[in-house]
Structures are given as structure tokens and as C-alpha cells.
Amino acid sequence: MSETHYQPVLDDKLEDLPSTGRGHSETPVLHRRSSSVSSLKSEGFQYIPPWTTPYVIGIGGPSGSGKTSVAAKIVSSINVPWTVLVSLDNFYKPLTPEERKEAFQNNYDFDHPSAIDLDLAYKCISSLKAGKKTSIPVYSFVEHNRVPNKSINIYGASVIVLEGIYALHDKRLLDLMDLKIYVDADLDVCLARRLSRDIVSRGRELQGCLLQWEKFVKPNAARYVKNTMESADAIIPSLTDSTVAVELLINHIKSKLQEKSEGHLRELIKLGSYGSKPIHEISSVHELEKTNQVRSIMTMLLDKTLKQDDFVFYFDRIATILLSKVLDHLPVSQRTTIETPSGSVVEDAPQCNFDQVTAINLIRSGDCFVASLKHTIPDIPLGKLLIQSDSQTGEPQLHCEFLPPNIHKYETVLLVEGQIISGAAMIMAVQVLLDHGVPMERIKIVVYLATELGVRRIMNGFRRKVEVFAGAIVKKEDIHSNSWAKSRFVDSKYFGC
Amino acid sequence: MSTEPFKNVRLLPQTNQLLGLYTIIRDKNTARPNFVFYADRIIRLLVEEGLNYLPVQSAEVETITGEKFEGCDFLGKICGVSIVRAGESMEQGLRDCCRSVRIGKILIQRDEETAQPKLFFEKLPADIANRFVFLLDPMLATGGSAIMATDVLIKRGVKPERIIFLNLVCSKDGVDKYHAAFPDVKIVTGAIDKGLDDNKYLRPGLGDFGDRYYCM
Numbered sequence: 249m250s251e252t253h254y255q256p257v258l259d260d261k262l263e264d265l266p267s268t269g270r271g272h273s274e275t276p277v278l279h280r281r282s283s284s285v286s287s288l289k290s291e292g293f294q295y296i297p298p299w300t301t302p303y304v305i306g307i308g309g310p311s312g313s314g315k316t317s318v319a320a321k322i323v324s325s326i327n328v329p330w331t332v333l334v335s336l337d338n339f340y341k342p343l344t345p346e347e348r349k350e351a352f353q354n355n356y357d358f359d360h361p362s363a364i365d366l367d368l369a370y371k372c373i374s375s376l377k378a379g380k381k382t383s384i385p386v387y388s389f390v391e392h393n394r395v396p397n398k399s400i401n402i403y404g405a406s407v408i409v410l411e412g413i414y415a416l417h418d419k420r421l422l423d424l425m426d427l428k429i430y431v432d433a434d435l436d437v438c439l440a441r442r443l444s445r446d447i448v449s450r451g452r453e454l455q456g457c458l459l460q461w462e463k464f465v466k467p468n469a470a471r472y473v474k475n476t477m478e479s480a481d482a483i484i485p486s487l488t489d490s491t492v493a494v495e496l497l498i499n500h501i502k503s504k505l506q507e508k509s510e511g512h513l514r515e516l517i518k519l520g521s522y523g524s525k526p527i528h529e530i531s532s533v534h535e536l537e538k539t540n541q542v543r544s545i546m547t548m549l550l551d552k553t554l555k556q557d558d559f560v561f562y563f564d565r566i567a568t569i570l571l572s573k574v575l576d577h578l579p580v581s582q583r584t585t586i587e588t589p590s591g592s593v594v595e596d597a598p599q600c601n602f603d604q605v606t607a608i609n610l611i612r613s614g615d616c617f618v619a620s621l622k623h624t625i626p627d628i629p630l631g632k633l634l635i636q637s638d639s640q641t642g643e644p645q646l647h648c649e650f651l652p653p654n655i656h657k658y659e660t661v662l663l664v665e666g667q668i669i670s671g672a673a674m675i676m677a678v679q680v681l682l683d684h685g686v687p688m689e690r691i692k693i694v695v696y697l698a699t700e701l702g703v704r705r706i707m708n709g710f711r712r713k714v715e716v717f718a719g720a721i722v723k724k725e726d727i728h729s730n731s732w733a734k735s736r737f738v739d740s741k742y743f744g745c
Numbered sequence: 746m747s748t749e750p751f752k753n754v755r756l757l758p759q760t761n762q763l764l765g766l767y768t769i770i771r772d773k774n775t776a777r778p779n780f781v782f783y784a785d786r787i788i789r790l791l792v793e794e795g796l797n798y799l800p801v802q803s804a805e806v807e808t809i810t811g812e813k814f815e816g817c818d819f820l821g822k823i824c825g826v827s828i829v830r831a832g833e834s835m836e837q838g839l840r841d842c843c844r845s846v847r848i849g850k851i852l853i854q855r856d857e858e859t860a861q862p863k864l865f866f867e868k869l870p871a872d873i874a875n876r877f878v879f880l881l882d883p884m885l886a887t888g889g890s891a892i893m894a895t896d897v898l899i900k901r902g903v904k905p906e907r908i909i910f911l912n913l914v915c916s917k918d919g920v921d922k923y924h925a926a927f928p929d930v931k932i933v934t935g936a937i938d939k940g941l942d943d944n945k946y947l948r949p950g951l952g953d954f955g956d957r958y959y960c961m
Contacts, residue, residue, distance in 0.1 A: 544819055547816025547817055550806055551807070552808055565841075578765070586771060737809050
């Protein structure tokens with residue numbers, strides 16, 4: 249993240265792009281899809297976010313060969329957000345009390361393939377590969393047990409690096425990997441590294457370490473680890489300096505990731521290019537009626553000479569009108585009998601569960617709605633998503649997600665953004681909610697200014713099941729004479745920078 | 746958008762949300778903080794709807810990309826007039842939409858001797874005759890005080906068609922009586938109740954709005 253500059257998603261790279269208009273479309277794309285995604289595909293689901301096809305790199309090799317530093321080098325060089333480094337060490341099987349006793353006496357074989365719960369490792373990696381939120385156990389080398397009630401939650405990974413002695417041992421794991429690397433080293437070098445690590449970082453004694461090496465590590469390395477080299481796509485040789493080899497690999501990974509990101513972009517572009525039904529006739533698209541209020545507020549907001557405090561005031565007003573319009577579509581949750589203070593009884597009075605609404609703001613333009621949200625529903629739970637596009641490719645990338653706990657239980661989840669231009673960030677945001685178990689029908693997109701292209705992409709991506717409530721939608725045929733709709737000005741004006 | 750037989754009455758669309766809001770404020774078990782919050786929500790909707798009645802003229806602005814945008818802006822000056830005390834609860838809603846709006850006040854109370862409404866106090870903007878007036882009173886039951894307040898406005902030179910009367914709950918009787926006197930005043934309301942009880946309270950109504958908003 250240090251070298252590349254990220255920018256708010258958009259948009260000019262995605263806008264109106266003919267699918268043949270860019271050089272990269274000639275490059276053949278190797279787009280892998282996992283099986284769970286293709287089942288969605290058969291339902292007519294169009295959007296494949298990058299994290300349902302994460303690029304999986306396996307790094308195996310004997311203990312002490314330098315896998316960890318190779319992995320760290322790769323992670324820091326490819327510079328892709330949501331690159332996840334998973335160590336197979338996390339998957340050591342918990343020991344029984346007897347085994348633990350042996351372990352403390354350096355008499356337990358940690359270096360045999362059976363010491364690692366490869367079934368669980370496979371389950372976790374394939375779940376990550378399917379784009380699901382996944383918990384990975386945490387293992388304590390001091391206690392020789394999994395740390396209770398502690399796990400690492402991973403979601404939305406676009407690159408997964410799996411590192412461990414037996415990373416290339418299990419056929420099922422190998423099938424999930426896009427690139428398999430074996431890090432080789434002479435066993436005496438391995439021993440030296442191992443000793444310094446075990447004694448310094450893991451608090452062991454020299455005698456025990458040596459015993460373990462002779463009894464378990466060395467024979468297992470020869471018997472089980474060495475031959476996993478055969479499954480590798482690349483072998484980092486046993487040299488004192490492997491920089492060149494690692495750099496070659498990094499270049500290869502970068503070019504693969506670029507193909508993947510171009511494939512993602514192409515898919516997003518394609519989403520906007522079909523569907524002939526006029527946008528205003530799609531029943532899940534709602535645009536504010538152009539009343540005098542709505543028109544005059546829009547006129548002021550578009551006026552480039554409007555001062556910031558006025559902009560904030562009028563934006564809050566139109567946002568409140570828009571949110572109220574969204575809430576008009578809330579279901580009646582139940583009917584009840586109430587009594588008024590003057591003693592009249594009202595039967596079957598409709599009730600709406602305003603406390604069953606949560607709002608997720610897309611940073612930053614969604615934050616323009618915070619004031620109006622609080623005015624509309626007291627104590628509304630707010631979540632946030634940061635999605636930005638890579639400044640070089642324009643590909644949207646998920647940077648972070650803070651969602652209310654049990655988000656799938658809310659009756660209505662508002663996804664809030666100031667402007668939709670290409671629709672790419674919003675499509676990704678919807679996918680994040682779906683991955684957290686929110687049914688499509690409960691998602692309502694709230695946006696002040698949208699382009700028809702962006703809205704169409706969302707409609708096509710989610711089979712028109714996600715509703716869009718827009719303050720104004722600028723039609724395709726009008727966009728060229730109204731290019732302000734393609735410029736991200738709402739949040740800059742609202743926040744004054 | 747008048748709804749016969751209620752001529753010149755704009756009833757807010759009876760959406761699930763609006764009905765849900767009314768259920769909350771009608772319920773006697775709703776505590777004051779919630780009553781205030783949800784009554785304010787309805788007031789905001791009434792104000793926004795009322796503002797739509799103001800005339801506009803077309804206006805052109807220059808956008809950040811340098812392109813011109815053909816929109817509109819409002820014509821004419823406005824002010825608010827609240828009927829003390831319950832009507833004052835609606836002032837903030839008006840102010841939330843029109844920041845520096847002038848607000849006049851009228852106090853009308855029932856005269857103990859004649860049992861008729863009596864004007865106790867009025868303080869109105871000097872140039873009120875040139876303004877569109879938002880008359881604020883949450884409940885329109887018999888229409889007595891609203892009629893007297895409107896009379897005051899007209900005597901000060903306000904044109905009836907420039908008065909927009911915002912109210913939360915009204916009765917058909919109240920509307921009929923009011924419109925018999927002022928057919929050109931527009932009423933924007935959120936609920937039309939069945940009628941009045943023996944104490945001239947709206948049925949089902951929501952109790953004494955001022956008490957619930959300010960004291961209870």
C-alpha cells in the first residue's frame with residue numbers, strides 16, 4: 249500500500265468503456281472460478297468479485313528453509329490490499345494430555361504430516377477461495393494447544409499465501425493453489441535457522457531442540473517433505489542469496505494478478521452494457537419525484553458557487569427527504585391495538601420496526617448521510633465500508649469493512665453513498681453484504697446522484713433484486729452534456745476537501 | 746392535489762412508514778422523548794410537502810464542470826405563524842428547512858364567559874402581507890382557533906391563497922368548517938380522523954398535543 253496511490257472508486261476507467269476499446273482485451277484471461285461460484289452463476293448471477301477467485305500461493309519446504317521470509321517478501325512486494333498470509337502452523341492438532349506431556353519432553357513428532365490438521369486447513373482455504381468469511385484457529389507453541397476462544401477472521405482476501413512444511417503435501421490443497429513454490433535449503437542451514445528460532449522466539453532449550461531435530465525433523469524432512477518438491481511450479485534454490493529467484497516469482501505473480509484485475513474490470517464493464525428496459529420502468533429503481541423542492545435543492549447543490557455550509561444544509565435536507573422515501577417502503581411488521589391518551593382505542597394500528605434498520609456507509613461519500621440518518625432513525629446502527637480503486641488499473645478493491653454484529657438479522661440494510669458513477673464500488677459493497685448473509689431483498693441502496701450506467705450495472709449484477717433509491721438518475725443519453733454526474737463532487741463539497 | 750370531498754387539502758401519502766409513525770404518537774404509552782422525535786419526523790414531512798406549494802421560476806447555474814444546469818429557484822418570501830402553544834412545536838421543523846425564516850405568533854384561548862375563542866396576543870412580521878404564510882397548528886378539531894388565526898392574517902393583508910396551513914391531525918368537520926370560511930387556503934395534513942368526542946377532542950386523535958410535546 250505504500251507505493252501505489254489509491255483513489256475513490258472510479259470511474260473514468262470504467263465509464264462507457266466499450267468492451268473492445270482497451271488494449272488489454274486482446275490478452276487471453278485465465279479466469280478461474282471455484283465451483284461454489286458457478287452455482288450462483290447458473291441462477292443468472294453476474295458479478296464475480298475478486299475475492300471469490302482469490303489467487304492462492306502455496307509455499308512449502310523443510311523447516312528452517314526460509315519459507316517465511318519468502319512469503320513475507322512476496323506479500324510486501326505485490327502490494328494488493330487483502331493479501332492474507334496463512335501459516336499451516338495454525339492448524340497443528342490440539343494434543344491430548346499424554347501427547348502434551350511427550351511434547352514437553354521433546355518426544356512428540358510435530359514434523360510428521362499427521363501432526364497437522366490438513367482437513368481443517370483444506371476446509372479453511374477452500375472457504376476463503378469461495379469468498380466466505382472464515383475463521384482460522386490460533387495455536388500456542390508454549391501450551392501445545394489451540395488458544396481457546398481465539399481465532400483469526402479473514403474475509404475478502406484477493407491473494408492468499410499458505411505457508412508451511414506440508415503446504416504442498418495434500419492433494420486437495422494443491423488443487424486450490426494457483427502457484428506452488430518449494431523453498432529448498434541444505435539441511436545444515438535449516439538446523440542453524442531452526443535452533444536460533446526455537447531458542448530465541450519459542451523459549452526452548454538447546455538440548456531438546458537437537459534431540460527433536462535428530463529424532464523427528466531430519467528424518468521427516470527426508471521422508472515426507474523433500475518429495476513435495478515434485479508438485480511445485482517453482483523451486484527456490486538452496487543458495488545463500490535467493491533474491492533473483494524470488495524477484496522472478498514476484499514478477500510472475502504480478503502479471504497474473506494484473507490479468508485477474510483486468511478480467512474483473514471487463515466483467516464490470518460488461519454489466520453495464522445490456523438491458524434494454526428503460527431505467528425508470530424497472531420496478532426496483534426509485535427516483536425522487538421532481539417536485540419544486542427536489543428540483544430547487546438540486547439546482548443549488550449543482551451550483552459551483554454554493555458555499556460549503558449551504559451545501560451541507562441543503563444536502564442534509566434532500567438526504568432526509570430521500571431517506572424518508574426509502575422508509576415509505578418498509579414493511580408493516582405487525583398490527584397492534586393501542587389506546588390514545590383521550591381513551592380512544594385504535595385496532596390493527598400498523599407498526600414499522602424502525603429499529604430493524606441499519607445503514608452501511610461507503611466511505612467517504614456515504615458519510616454525507618450521517619446527519620440525516622440520525623435525524624430519521626434515532627440510534628441507527630451504522631457500518632462502514634472502504635472501497636477504493638487502484639490508481640493504475642481502476643479496479644475497485646475492498647480495503648476494510650466494519651459491519652454491525654448480526655447484520656443478517658436486520659429487516660432492512662441501507663447501503664448509502666453520495667454518488668454512483670461507474671457502480672463498481674456499490675456492486676462490491678452489495679457483494680460484501682451478501683457474503684455476510686444479508687438476503688438480497690433486504691438491501692436498499694440509497695444514493696443522491698447516480699448515472700444510469702451505474703444503476704444498470706447494479707440491476708444486472710443482482711438480477712434487479714436489490715432496490716435502488718436515488719435522488720436523481722442522469723440518463724445515458726444526457727450524460728455527455730451533464731458530465732458533472734461523472735465527477736465526484738458531492739463528498740468533496742460536503743466535507744470541504 | 747386536493748382530495749374530494751376535501752377540496753384544497755393535501756393528505757400526505759398514507760405509506761407504511763407514515764402510518765407506523767402515527768401509531769407511535771397516538772399510543773398513550775409512548776414516552777415523551779419518543780413522542781417528540783416521531784412527531785418532529787411527521788412535522789418535517791408536512792413542512793417539506795408544504796414548501797412544494799411555493800411558486801418557482803426557472804434558473805440556470807454553472808456546475809463544477811462548467812456546464813450549465815437548467816433548474817429552478819423559489820419565488821417570493823415566506824414566514825411562519827404558530828398558534829401558541831402547540832403550534833410552536835412545529836417552528837423547529839420549519840426552521841430546519843428554512844434557516845432564517847421569520848416566525849410570528851398568535852395566542853388564542855377560550856373565553857371563560859362566552860365559551861368562544863378569544864384573541865389574546867399577536868406578533869407578526871410587519872411585511873406579512875407580502876409573504877407566503879405557513880400557519881402552524883398540529884390539531885384541527887372544531888376549527889375555531891384556526892379560523893380566528895386565519896382571520897387575523899387576512900386582516901393584516903395576507904392573501905388566502907398564499908396561506909398554507911400545516912397540521913398533523915384534522916377532522917372532516919373541522920376541515921369543512923374551515924374551508925367554508927377560507928376555501929382558498931391550502932391545508933397540508935398527515936391524518937384525517939373520524940370525528941370529535943363529547944369533549945370536542947379528535948377521535949382517535951392523540952391527546953393534548955401541547956401537553957405531550959412539552960410536559961408529560
